[in-house]
Amino acid sequence: DSGVTQTPKHLITATGQRVTLRCSPRSGDLSVYWYQQSLDQGLQFLIQYYNGEERAKGNILERFSAQQFPDLHSELNLSSLELGDSALYFCASSVEGQGNSPLHFGNGTRLTVT
């Protein structure tokens, strides 16, 4: 158990809808990262927050947004969903937002858009 908690585990929704994925980092970790993993693909970095502030942005679509709250949990909002958004979405956390700080991953949310 990595200590990173993601909910829900599974999500099935229709095209055009909006969903919110939630992540609670490991106790003491200040930085949260979101990754997307499509079928049989590697993990693509979406966005990073550190202590409530956006730290780095990757290939995140404009339809997607995220935030980190004062209690350090994070939410990833996906709107106007398309079939191609079906994927596993992982959250990871690290102690600091610095290099040399390994990331620990949750078990992901599997999103299916029909």
Next chain:
Amino acid sequence: GQQLNQSPQSMFIQEGEDVSMNCTSSSIFNTWLWYKQDPGEGPVLLIALYKAGELTSNGRLTAQFGITRKDSFLNISASIPSDVGIYFCAGQEGGTASKLTFGTGTRLQVTL
């Protein structure tokens, strides 16, 4: 997005055999990490490497940080059935750039 080149893509080996896989990048990384992902689960950290040339072991796993800082290697000795899964390398640039860039993965299958 940017990805590291990882090889081989997949391996079928017999129980007891040793396994080697590697990862190369066009960019320099300050940290290399190796993760294993089982079906339906998140990646689990196996080994972290922080210095060029560093060789680190974790049980039957040994990983090396290439001296050019553009590559890394993972070896698994005496493979067992529970080694089955997908192995990912990941590079971390350092400083405030702590996000990971992941390799394409090596799918390992172990036959009895």
